Amino acid sequence: MNRQRRKYLIYFIVCLLLTIAITPRLLTLIGFPKQFQIIQGHQQLLNINFPFDVYIRTHHNKKITINGQEVDRDYFKVNLGQPLAIKSMALGKVNLEFNLFGIIPIRKAVVNVIPQVKVYPGGQSIGVILKSKGVVVVKESYVLGADNKKYYPAKMAGIEVGDKIVAINSQEVKGKESLAKLINYYGSRQKELKIKIKREGNVIYKEIKPKKNKFGRYMIGLYIDDGTTGVGTLSFYDPYSKRYGALGHMITDPNSRSRITISEGKIVQAKISGIHQGSSGIPGEKLGTFFNNQDIIGRIEKNSRFGIYGRLTGSLNNRFFPEPIPVATALQVKEGPAKIYTVVHGGEIEEFDVRIERVFKQYQPKEKGLIIKITDYDLLKRTGGIIQGMSGSPIVQNGRLVGAVTHVFIDDSARGYGVLAEWMVKTAGVVKTHMARRLGN
Template sequence: MIKKFIKRFSIIAAPMFILTLITYLSITKIPDKIYINEESKLTDVSLQNNSFLNKIKLNNDKLNVDFLGLFPIKSVAVQTVSNLELYPGGTSVGVKLSTNGVLVVGYSNIETSDGTMDSPGKSSGIELGDMILKVNGTEIQSSKDLIAKVKSSSDENLSVEILRGKSKLTKEIKLIKEGEEYKLGLWVRDSTAGIGTLTFYHENTDTFGALGHPITDADTNTIFSIKDGELLKSSILSVRKGQRGTPGELKGLFLNEKDSIGSINKNLGSGIYGKTTEPLINPVFNSPMQVGYRNEINEGPAQIITTIGEEGPKLYDIEIVKLLPQDKPGPKSMVIRVTDEELLNRTGGIVQGMSGSPIIQNDKIIGAVTHVLINKPDYGYGIYIEWMLKDAEILP
């Protein structure tokens, strides 16, 4: 009797469990908020990744998702945005950043008359990726500033304030003398520079966005906490073609390091942002374009605007292979594949320095190139443009 009951229960419960699982997975992929252009109708809005088991109902400025049309399981806010337009980027830009404090990137042992001693900084709990903000209560402005403060110390004990992630900590360090000078035993960095691609320029606010991903330290993979930064004009000199296992690279130079075209004030997971000192309108794609939001993007053909030589920015064909579920900003919103024969012949696909190249679909800016898949250089990732616009504070 009990076995029959269990068997019957299983026959009923198994399908219910599968349906519940499908529903749960579909809910996790549906965003809490979507954006639509002012001229769009709410009845035209669809939700990506919505399960066939769920029914969508309209309720003023919300989309309600009901399981089997009977049980409410999620409500999605709809934000109407006045027809937002951006000037597309696609031009190469130079980036210079100065850190807020100094970044710890390595350890150094100390040579004393008694032999080799471990790094005092390491022994006191300083970790790679920590930002040193203050020494004995005094702010640190640069690597030279830190070296000078350690050298001038009259006491072997040093109080160091660090930033680790989002937490500020204080470490007490006992310095060791190497010769006649005290040593901290740390390698530090206070700046970085490189080449990337501009994504957009918003004329109404003089705001720009670029890269589509954060600038990180190559040794520690730590996102730079920036004090200030500059956007510079740059030129592409050559291309190292990407191959399986070896990412390619755009090699360029700053045209004039003294002539900044913008100030960088944010280095976030979705890119770098700041204010311009001049309109960043490229000579080829010099008309503003509408923004395409997540609910407007489709898997299939698209294009990117990027610069790989002296001819300047050009359109190249790509395919959006897969749209990925995201509930917060991040550089991996979609998988893309380069299909343009010219671009494949010259670069092998996506290369370093191409990050930030705007992605265009149906004559709208929908995202930006962010990363290459090392073992498949014709494949990479892109970010939804709305994530960049939110972090740039252009979208609410």
Template sequence: MKLRIRKITGILLLVILFSAAFYPPVQKYFHIPHNVTIFEGQTLEFPEFTTIFTHDKSAVTVNNDKQGVTGLASSTSDVSLQAMGLPIKSTEVTVYPELKVIPGGQSIGVRVHTDGVLVVGYHLMETDAGKVSPGESSDIRVGDSIIKMNGKAIKEMSDVQPVVQEAGKNGKPIKFEIKRNGRKMEKELTPVKGKGDQRYHLGLYIRDSAAGVGTLTFYEPESKKYGALGHVISDMETKEPIEIDKGEIIKSNVTSIEKGLTGEPGEKLARFSNDKKVLGDIVKNTQFGIFGTLKDQLEEHREIEPLEIGLSHHIKEGPAEILTVVEGDEVKRFNIDIISSTPQQSPATKGMVIKVTDKELLDKTGGIVQGMSGSPIIQDDKIIGAVTHVFVNDPSSGYGCHIEWMLNDAGIDLKDKTKEAS
């Protein structure tokens, strides 16, 4: 009898615990973070069943209208919460100095010059010994950057041929300094002639520049540091990230749209503006896009108000907007939904899943198309990230990255009042 009572009691306790896990106040309790970051002037909201009974008054102030605390000054405060008069949780709130950026959305042309020249393929030549590629035999690989040849710095393709012809005539191998996955190493290669050819060749296909279009994400109005694209620029042949020596972004106009279909990503077709106006330089190419400094504040953005930053833990599932261009150079707002967002402690590119819900944008593009990457994502009047990739099997949906990682790569330190590179 007693054993049966114990079993029934145990089952009832399990049912109660299981039911409690789905009780809204309990769910909200588990969603209270242990530590969180906000900016000066921003408010962190807590569940309505809680009250705040201790906090550092020099760092945060209680905001009764929003049931939370508002950041006062750059500092860290332990905020203790209670419910029904009992302490339930303590949250560490870090307050960063106020930071606002100008949202982008403009279509931009991108031109980059590689660090050295990039090996993109092998060229087989017909010789008396058969078909050969000296480059492939020398273990110079597709994706390598050629930095020096016989001690001479190689900046562009025109630097290569004089060294090749001189070494060929002397019958001596060329000493190469190459960069592979960020590491420098040395190789040797002896150029050869093809049948009926009087010139010497390396047996390599090389490239020194690349161009394309994308979207500006943001810029910081004081330093004019910007971020764009939301993803790395890779060589179209090697699929490897391009190590850039220098580059520039140029004003561009969208001329037409190839609509996205299931299994076939669409594309913005754009051309550089007639005046080929250079908007800024490119100094970094990272997994979160391209970064540099604008030459001047963009003319069409002189009346645009800066937006606050929404960090990954501020993002909510539900309505949001993107800014982008689908015709000419007019930046427009379009509705999307945030399907999911993962708060991140370290940089990762796929921070959000988004879905286009705007009928106008769906009619014109089918959703997310190539060239839209970098379009800023806005929620609650905060810039929270950028569009990065489309789902091939569902062009209405795709990924977005969180804004903090783009700010970091742009050299905008969230903790620094001067917003200079750390």
């Protein structure tokens, strides 16, 4: 009998240890978040789909309810096989502890309670003008000397296409003109150049002696670029802080494919003069016109993986939205019909039907948050689907801003990716601004 009891006890201990070891990993696999956001005063359903009873408690004094019951320092039981209805009236962070059988800690989760943020959806076509910090090498060249011979100072020094030149002899390179002046200045004084370069995330140095060309100017034999321009779409703007977000994706250097670090940048009003239709395998594009120093509507302060951000300096309007609308959290976005807003001709914003085919479960910021399909016959007829220049077009569902269009599927131009609006407004600093306003800071 004792032997039988020992046997059962060993089985129990082994099962208990396996449960302790496996459960946290299993919860991660099924999408049990370590942290997530809910809106103050709004009930949010969280689906875990873990068919076990667990016990929950918190050490915070901030009031938060789950399934209508207030969470405090004492454990209470819930079944994770059913959705958890979570609500809090207090702003800030709440730490929750989840225990299995009331004795095995399996997860700690942070609930970020944020104010309801309301913004104006965009849809306006914008010209994007970026000037980078430093210059990027786009092509090797040569210096034609006074003797009509070709010289290759940069190539001989080991400078490569894609390198970013950020300084010469400890002086910052601010652009193409800045680089040319520094090269000529030190070359005319017979001084070597110690060039600071960023290459694939690493900083390296190269030494070059400039060569005088046949016109008497010192050069090193490179084609360079110091920025980029293009057409995109504004995603949203905050009426209080004037902060905006656009594009929904990072602007990269077309040659090195690396992120452009901004020296200065601006967005201007753009007009769409034509469309190159997209088709399977070939993305289409908007043909836009804008002027560098006219109709400036904002400054660019940040170029991130979720788009470009800054502050508006001019006024905007969208006839479809006379008032700002709520921004959806990641948990509020659902599969189903939605609308996008974009310009296809001239400067007029139009509304088109889409379907959100898939929402990726995200509790941390990630670029690809959803998949959409254009279902509007008129838009498909005019553009062939999602095209370049449409990036940033706001996606609205059930009266909420849920995301922005980012990329087209190369093999199916009617479908593409979108980024969740929650991450965009957070990156823009809008959530922080609204939190400070609500707390009176």
